[in-house]
Amino acid sequence: xxxxxxxxxxxxxxxxxxxxxxxxxxxxxxxxxxxxxxxxxxxxxxxxxxxxxxxxxxxxxxxxxxxxxxxxxxxxxxxxxxxxxxxxxxxxxxxxxxxxxxxxxxxxxxxxxx
Amino acid sequence: xxxxxxxxxxxxxxxxxxxxxxxxxxxxxxxxxxxxxxxxxxxxxxxxxxxxxxxxxxxxxxxxxxxxxxxxxxxxxxxxxxxxxxxxxxxxxxxxxxxxxxxxxxxxxxxxxxxxxxxxxxxxxxxxxxxxxxxxxxxxxxxxxxxxxxxxxxxxxxxxxxxxxxxxxxxxxxxxxxxxxxxxxxxxxxxxxxxxxxxxxxxxxxxxxxxxxxxxxxxxxxxxxx
Numbered sequence: 001x002x003x004x005x006x007x008x009x010x011x012x013x014x015x016x017x018x019x020x021x022x023x024x025x026x027x028x029x030x031x032x033x034x035x036x037x038x039x040x041x042x043x044x045x046x047x048x049x050x051x052x053x054x055x056x057x058x059x060x061x062x063x064x065x066x067x068x069x070x071x072x073x074x075x076x077x078x079x080x081x082x083x084x085x086x087x088x089x090x091x092x093x094x095x096x097x098x099x100x101x102x103x104x105x106x107x108x109x110x111x112x113x114x
Numbered sequence: 115x116x117x118x119x120x121x122x123x124x125x126x127x128x129x130x131x132x133x134x135x136x137x138x139x140x141x142x143x144x145x146x147x148x149x150x151x152x153x154x155x156x157x158x159x160x161x162x163x164x165x166x167x168x169x170x171x172x173x174x175x176x177x178x179x180x181x182x183x184x185x186x187x188x189x190x191x192x193x194x195x196x197x198x199x200x201x202x203x204x205x206x207x208x209x210x211x212x213x214x215x216x217x218x219x220x221x222x223x224x225x226x227x228x229x230x231x232x233x234x235x236x237x238x239x240x241x242x243x244x245x246x247x248x249x250x251x252x253x254x255x256x257x258x259x260x261x262x263x264x265x266x267x268x269x270x271x272x273x274x275x276x277x278x279x280x281x282x283x284x285x286x287x288x289x290x291x292x293x294x295x296x297x298x299x300x301x302x303x304x305x306x307x308x309x310x311x312x313x314x315x316x317x318x319x320x321x322x323x324x325x326x327x328x329x330x331x332x333x334x335x336x337x338x339x340x
Contacts, residue, residue: 001173024177030167031208031244035276044208046165085176093176101171108177 001083001095004065009084012092013057013067016109024048024108025078049113052076064096067107078107125153128231128267130222130254132210132246133163134188135305140272141235142195142301143291144332149196150294156199158225159188160250165207168308175307187305194300201225211249215256222257231267234258238271238335241278255337263339270334285333292330299329
């Protein structure tokens, strides 16, 4: 993955507007968080291949970035995004990696299931 | 000397763990020793670890490519240890505790019927930190519990939860695997998306005391079936 290019990610977000998309949305502290540090509270969630559609979306911030996608009823939001996969032409793969390189958040959109 | 049962058959060993790389840290040295002694090892790996957080530094994998990358790493790890038979069971990472038990237990039961292993290695249910580890051990114990006592293989469990020894006592098996560190480190290093070899061993050599101390022993508890 590469560091996010905000302008190119915005173009990809725009190209996905107003159509049914499969989403993978995830955030995780890792299952070992409390094992390594008992003050930590392990938490995670993910949803894969739910179908969504948004009318408007944008990437904000100066890195790490935030993405908000406005649906007919409700929003999709993700914060802490640092990387994207520029070689993926048909999908948008965004992820946030912490200082140790571990994935902590991801937001992915595709016209076909993941 | 070949590791044989009393009727002269080659000893079958079955390893059941949920993630590629679980074998590297828990049992790779022990397996290398079994293999040197002539055993046949089957490793049933429940998932491809596709929800892992490590993508390499800098990240060369991503959420989409990770399963294919980890599959190749797993195959390389098995070659490094010498494991003859790798089965990838195709369950979804992080979801073992939620999986259909009939399907999960059915696959484990079929492997045991097919291979008649004398030893099964897995995680100790409840003392293995990651929910997939505990759920994997639970499924193995549940499945083997259903077998008639005389047909049950001995189950060696790995455990590493905090304070596990207060609950389950000291391990019955403390295997010195210092003679097999070459295989073990090669197994760990095969999982390159997950571990930066340098981060683990630095510039140290296999003969280094710190490496021997950290990786030279593998501990197992014999599961006490009722």
